Amino acid sequence: MVQKLDRLKESPSQTAGPYVHIGTNPNWVEITGVWDKDLGLVLVDPKTLGERIVLKGRVIDGSGTPLKDALVEIWQADAQGLYNSPQEKRGSADPHFAGWGRQPVDSVTGEYRFETIKPGRVPYRDGRVMAPHVTVWIVSRGINIGLHTRLYFGDEEAANAECPVLARVEHKVRVPTLIAPRSDENGIATYTFDIRLQGENETIFFDI
Amino acid sequence: MSDQGSYYQRDRGWHPPAYTPDYKTSVLRAPRYPLLSLDNTISETTGPVFGHSMLGPLDNDLIRNYAKDGDAIGQRIVVYGRVLDENARPVPGALLEVWQANAGGRYRHKKETYLAAIDPNFGGCGRAITDSEGRYSFRTIKPGAYPWPNGVNDWRPAHIHFSVFGHAFAQRLITQMYFEGDPMIWQCPIVRTIPDKAAIEQLVAALDREAALPMDALAYKFDIVLRGRRSTLFENRPEGN
Numbered sequence: 413m414v415q416k417l418d419r420l421k422e423s424p425s426q427t428a429g430p431y432v433h434i435g436t437n438p439n440w441v442e443i444t445g446v447w448d449k450d451l452g453l454v455l456v457d458p459k460t461l462g463e464r465i466v467l468k469g470r471v472i473d474g475s476g477t478p479l480k481d482a483l484v485e486i487w488q489a490d491a492q493g494l495y496n497s498p499q500e501k502r503g504s505a506d507p508h509f510a511g512w513g514r515q516p517v518d519s520v521t522g523e524y525r526f527e528t529i530k531p532g533r534v535p536y537r538d539g540r541v542m543a544p545h546v547t548v549w550i551v552s553r554g555i556n557i558g559l560h561t562r563l564y565f566g567d568e569e570a571a572n573a574e575c576p577v578l579a580r581v582e583h584k585v586r587v588p589t590l591i592a593p594r595s596d597e598n599g600i601a602t603y604t605f606d607i608r609l610q611g612e613n614e615t616i617f618f619d620i
Numbered sequence: 621m622s623d624q625g626s627y628y629q630r631d632r633g634w635h636p637p638a639y640t641p642d643y644k645t646s647v648l649r650a651p652r653y654p655l656l657s658l659d660n661t662i663s664e665t666t667g668p669v670f671g672h673s674m675l676g677p678l679d680n681d682l683i684r685n686y687a688k689d690g691d692a693i694g695q696r697i698v699v700y701g702r703v704l705d706e707n708a709r710p711v712p713g714a715l716l717e718v719w720q721a722n723a724g725g726r727y728r729h730k731k732e733t734y735l736a737a738i739d740p741n742f743g744g745c746g747r748a749i750t751d752s753e754g755r756y757s758f759r760t761i762k763p764g765a766y767p768w769p770n771g772v773n774d775w776r777p778a779h780i781h782f783s784v785f786g787h788a789f790a791q792r793l794i795t796q797m798y799f800e801g802d803p804m805i806w807q808c809p810i811v812r813t814i815p816d817k818a819a820i821e822q823l824v825a826a827l828d829r830e831a832a833l834p835m836d837a838l839a840y841k842f843d844i845v846l847r848g849r850r851s852t853l854f855e856n857r858p859e860g861n
Contacts, residue, residue: 419628419706420845424819425635426796427643427810428781431729435719435745435781441729443743446685447676474648481731487667487789497666499787512668519731534662547663551794554645556636556813558792562663577658586653609649619630619655620664620790 425557430481432551437483437516452485452514455528460508462491462529466602467563467592470522471550474610478522482552485514486526486563488545493532530565530601536576543568543575550607560618563605566593581616589615626660627790627847628706636813643809644770660790665849667789670715672749679747682720682760686743693739694723694761696837699780699797699825702754706848710754714846717747717783718758725766725776734766759837762799770809777804777811786846797842798824 433441437450456464467486470478488511489495494503496511505511509529517524533541546563564572572578572591581587592603607615638650658664678685683692699718703711721727721744724736728744748756763778779796786792798805805811805824814820822845831839 418708419848420704420708421634421819421822422628422630422706422847423793423795423822423845424814425793426781426813426823427646428783428794429796430731431719431727432781432783432794434727434729434743435717435747435783438743438745443686443728443745446743446745447679447747451670474650474652477648479649485792487663489663495662495666496668497787498669499666500662502662510668536661537659542661542663545663547789549789549792552649554643554647554649556638556640556643556646556650557632558794559651577661580658581656610652614651614653616653617651617655618658619632620658620660 427553427556428483428551430553432481432483433516436514440516452510452512455510455513455526457508460529461506462509464527464600465530466525466527466597466600467546467605468523468525468602469592469605469607470524471517471552471607472609476611479517479552480519480522482517482522482524482550483514484517484524485512485549486528487512487547487549488528489531489534491529491532493534495534533571538576540574540576541571542577543571545575545577548605548607559609560620561607561615562590562618563603564591565603566591586614586616589613624849624851627665627788627849630847634816634819636815640809640813643813646813664790665788667787667791668785669713669787670749670785675747675749680756680758682718682742682744682746682758685746687741690741692722692742692761694742696759697762698757698759698831698833698837698839699842700755700757700831700839701825701842701844703750703756703784703786703844703846704754705786705846709848710750710752711786711846712750712752712754713787714750714754714756715747715785716750716756716844717745718760718780719745720760720763720780721766723761723764725764727766736764736766765804774809775804777802777808782844784844784846791846793844793846795844796823799840800824800827
């Protein structure tokens with residue numbers, strides 16, 4: 413006999429289901445008057461530091477069909493590379509930048525869209541810097557446990573080439589699934605990041 | 621806390637796998653490639669935190685927070701518990717968001733077409749933030765079972781969805797709470813995406829007669845466990861974390 417390692421087990425995940433928006437975006441599904449506004453729709457205000465950008469894309473299933481019921485959350489550093497979190501010990505993040513956002517995909521087109529800023533670089537565990545990135549978390553009907561991935565920026569080729577996380581990808585042919593190309597839409601830098609859940613060009617998902 | 625390191629690795633044999641064909645929608649929404657393992661960086665050990673000041677007085681009261689001309693109809697219950705980490709430490713300041721069907725199993729959602737009636741006094745959403753000891757509570761009505769187009773005659777057990785924010789994005793979790801004694805728990809393809817019976821039992825809230833409000837509401841206790849964090853012991857990481 414040996415002593416037990418008396419840790420608790422994490423509560424197991426379950427799918428968010430098709431009606432996740434009742435809890436996360438009630439106003440969006442016309443449950444009005446319970447709270448003023450849905451959380452996570454706005455990341456920036458007029459005083460936020462950094463380059464304004466748009467992140468958009470779709471979540472696509474194994475048949476090539478965009479999901480119409482997915483919920484996408486993002487978490488990112490501010491323009492200086494600091495997180496707006498009590499766990500951030502390196503300094504104080506921009507008080508005008510939430511760092512966290514949440515959007516349902518459009519119920520017709522399946523597109524999600526965030527208006528945010530381009531994040532600064534943050535250190536990897538050994539002190540090397542990672543390329544600018546946004547953590548992305550996807551839940552929906554049919555997804556039993558939330559999927560974590562990262563959005564990297566198509567116009568950061570040098571930083572991407574030296575990112576210690578991207579360097580861990582064995583099959584280099586898959587790295588482009590994490591890189592959002594930049595385009596210009598009405599004068600605003602727009603990065604398109606389609607998330608392919610399954611099959612050809614399947615997005616890399618992380619066990620973090 | 622500078623003496624703390626990464627979050628414990630998720631036990632993905634305890635959680636449901638992605639591909640669970642009896643839950644049909646998972647078939648085309650499950651990645652085929654393995655996940656890429658990534659020991660936590662600061663991008664994962666940080667996360668948004670929400671202040672108690674954002675809450676209104678009825679945010680955790682689903683019997684009243686959508687009331688138009690009276691209370692919601694159904695079995696009045698209190699759902700309460702604690703949010704802990706795997707080291708059994710309370711998680712204060714955790715945001716919980718809940719959503720559920722009404723007493724007849726009908727959701728208030730534009731895509732829902734089940735013929736059971738909408739309750740004009742029930743919206744179905746609530747939220748709470750845990751106190752300094754990790755405690756939370758909601759007041760609601762017990763949701764009904766409802767049918768869903770999976771198998772020809774599949775019904776979900778009564779359940780309440782929970783979305784939880786701990787202190788780090790690595791702890792982000794969505795799950796479902798079930799009710800003690802419901803025979804449909806063990807027939808449900810979504811419940812059975814979880815391979816281990818003990819893991820399923822972790823999602824079944826216990827009836828708590830001691831916490832019931834006499835002549836008012838029954839009570840169910842539902843504790844939630846988020847990932848714990850290891851101390852760095854003899855490691856000395858440059859970022860101190």
